[in-house]
Amino acid sequence: MQDNITTTKLVENKKSNKVKEIAFLIGRVRSGIWLFGIPSWLFGIGDRSVAAFADGYISVIEVIQLFTASLFFASWLFLRPENSLEQRDVLALQRNLCNNLGLKSDLKQRYMISQEYILPFPYICQIYHLLNLKHLESIHHFSLNNLKVVNISDFHLTENGGVIKFQTMLDSPFNPLRIWRQPTVEVDLILHNPYTVELSIPVYNQRRITVIFHAVPLNDNEHYFFIDIYSDLQWFKPFLQLLLHFASCLTLFEDLPYLRNLAEKNRDSLLKIGKVSNCKSMSLYRRFVELYGASLNNYPMLN
Missing domain, CATH: 3.90.380.10 (Naphthalene 1,2-dioxygenase Alpha Subunit; Chain A, domain 1)
Structure with missing residues (x-):
């Protein structure tokens, strides 16, 4: 009887550890994607900024593009994955x-x-x-x-x-x-x-x-x-x-x-x-x- 209880606990612990490992792995993937997105957005905003100021004149469309990119970047920052x-x-x-x-x-x-x-x-x-x-x-x-x-x-x-x-x-x-x-x-x-x-x-x-x-x-x-x-x-x-x-x-x-x-x-x-x-x-x-x-x-x- 005691052996059955011990075996059951070991199986449950293994399942629990497996679930934690999977959750941890998923959390790391999500965090990696989020972290990779930050320099990507920074590069995009920088590229749009250089293009906008290259000719010494900023058009309305360029202002809208910069504002949109900045808004999406701010939204990305607040979409940080939940903690594992x-x-x-x-x-x-x-x-x-x-x-x-x-x-x-x-x-x-x-x-x-x-x-x-x-x-x-x-x-x-x-x-x-x-x-x-x-x-x-x-x-x-x-x-x-x-x-x-x-x-x-x-x-x-x-x-x-x-x-x-x-x-x-x-x-x-x-x-x-x-x-x-x-x-x-x-x-x-x-x-x-x-x-x-x-x-x-x-x-x-x-x-x-x-x-x-x-x-x-x-x-x-x-x-x-x-x-x-x-x-x-x-x-x-x-x-x-x-x-x-x-x-x-x-x-x-x-x-x-x-x-x-x-x-x-x-x-x-x-x-x-x-x-x-x-x-x-x-x-x-x-x-x-x-x-x-x-x-x-x-x-x-x-x-």
């Missing part, structure tokens, strides 16, 4: 991280957008990218229009990470960021724990845009990546959300080639303190390696 069972487990972890940091209550009223991805690169590649200040100049030179890191004014350690304050300058007089921020501002980059990085950017009149990144390992070669953006800007919220979605997608699109190249390197070289540069722009990543590098393989995967 595995993704909901990660979201639960994400919420716990926010609550443990005391961020949820402080930022809830300023919430703007969230984006989530499964990226086919090791988790450590994402952390290395997020904590390297010079990547703002190199990897994102197009989207940030040659923004420069001109000075690191402060760096101090915390129990689980550290905080680095640095000044950025809008090098180009035509940089669109000048619309809502001063040419030179002091930005905060915070390592809260091995999974969570915060970027806090002043805008004007003490108002800020705060971006919280969560990078959670799925396995040795993949990680979940969450982007949560908060702001107290008194702008028309739907417009600001659309703008932030576009900016997030563009910067992630810029990240992909670099992350792919970084993933081809020896992972151990990214986790050895002796291999990390001593320059100030890498101070926060050095802190990460000091705290978590030796035991990184012991952090739980989510599969």
